[in-house]
Amino acid sequence: GQQLNQSPQSMFIQEGEDVSMNCTSSSIFNTWLWYKQDPGEGPVLLIALYKAGELTSNGRLTAQFGITRKDSFLNISASIPSDVGIYFCAGQEKGTGTASKLTFGTGTRLQVTL
Amino acid sequence: KAGVTQTPRYLIKTRGQQVTLSCSPISGHRSVSWYQQTPGQGLQFLFEYFSETQRNKGNFPGRFSGRQFSNSRSEMNVSTLELGDSALYLCASSLNRNTEAFFGQGTRLTVV
Numbered sequence: 592g593q594q595l596n597q598s599p600q601s602m603f604i605q606e607g608e609d610v611s612m613n614c615t616s617s618s619i620f621n622t623w624l625w626y627k628q629d630p631g632e633g634p635v636l637l638i639a640l641y642k643a644g645e646l647t648s649n650g651r652l653t654a655q656f657g658i659t660r661k662d663s664f665l666n667i668s669a670s671i672p673s674d675v676g677i678y679f680c681a682g683q684e685k686g687t688g689t690a691s692k693l694t695f696g697t698g699t700r701l702q703v704t705l
Numbered sequence: 706k707a708g709v710t711q712t713p714r715y716l717i718k719t720r721g722q723q724v725t726l727s728c729s730p731i732s733g734h735r736s737v738s739w740y741q742q743t744p745g746q747g748l749q750f751l752f753e754y755f756s757e758t759q760r761n762k763g764n765f766p767g768r769f770s771g772r773q774f775s776n777s778r779s780e781m782n783v784s785t786l787e788l789g790d791s792a793l794y795l796c797a798s799s800l801n802r803n804t805e806a807f808f809g810q811g812t813r814l815t816v817v
Contacts, residue, residue, distance in 0.1 A: 692763070
């Protein structure tokens with residue numbers, strides 16, 4: 592099945608550092624979503640983006656919807672140990688046939704060292 | 706407000722058997738989607754139900770099926786289980802078809 596290109600695949604950072612990850616697609620999406628998943632759990636929604644160029648923050652997290660509608664990025668500022676997990680981007684198409692289908696990225700595994 | 710509830714959390718089945726997984730969406734949510742997550746393929750869309758009708762289907766064989774009840778609760782069924790069906794099955798609910806999806810904790814299915 593289709594997966595979006597997400598990078599980096601994994602990253603080790605020190606507590607307090609900023610983190611940046613991005614997601615690219617060959618298809619246009621009308622909504623971009625960012626999720627975090629802990630081991631053995633379901634993805635938890637972090638940020639939802641609805642318009643090209645939109646920049647949205649949720650605490651230390653900031654995400655942007657790319658102008659071309661084919662990409663998105665997520666920044667985490669001043670990382671803390673509980674930021675550890677796998678981050679997924681997801682694109683959602685618009686249209687009566689595919690409106691609810693999410694296409695997920697390959698994931699970025701974040702590990703934070705003290 | 707309670708989140709998305711999936712039961713059971715863990716399941717072990719033998720090849721050839723069938724299995725039914727259950728999902729209770731967030732109260733008031735009408736759209737339920739199912740996803741399969743494996744290390745090799747990542748998160749893949751299975752199907753979506755809205756108003757008791759399947760609205761969208763992913764690229765999975767006919768052994769995978771589902772349904773939605775009038776209270777929006779959903780079940781998915783996998784028949785003639787194969788080893789490759791071992792995965793985390795995730796249910797997501799949305800208020801409507803175009804709104805953001807919230808996931809349950811998933812059902813970990815192991816086929817032996």
